Amino acid sequence: MAKSRQSQGTPATVALTKAKVEFSTHTYDHDPAAKSFGLEAAEALGLAAEQVFKTLLVEVDGRLTVGVVPVDKQLDLKAIAAAAGGKKAVMADPAAAERTTGYVVGGISPIGQKRALPTVVDSTAIEHAKVYVSGGRRGLDIGLSPADLITVTKAATAAIAR
Secondary structure (H helix, E strand, C coil), X not given: CEECCCCCCCHHHHHHHHCCCCCEEEECCCCCCCXXXXXXXXXXXXXXXXXXXXXXXXXXXXXXXXXXXXXCCCECHHHHHHHCCCCCEEECXXXXXXXXXXXXXXXXXXXXXXXXXXXXXXXHHHHCCCEEEEEXXXXXXXXXXXXXXXXXXXXXXXXXXX
């Protein structure tokens, strides 16, 4: 299931390697018909949904911001707005998300984005020894410690999932 780092070659794995962060990669066959990319990843990898996190882009008072929440939860827009120091949050346009991050929807990683964006990780992440996020393409997840995820993305933590 886990593959070597070099064989993946995404901006996320390159960024983690450069930062000397310990991580594992996990591949699975992505089904284009899957309705939830995150739940598909959790199921395919045999992981608890609360340990697998999805990356969502929002606009907080017009500024693109990254929210990272468990795949079995929804992003609380009011909570992420407050955590990012703003008043109002709306989901970002998918094309803007892809253009800004350099990743495709369903494969957006919070790590190694083209442009570093303010990031908020749901506070439940720290309850786990290891969390899993997109590795930068559909069918690839990265496992790493929540502390490393928070450090490498320069994220704040807050209760942003509901």
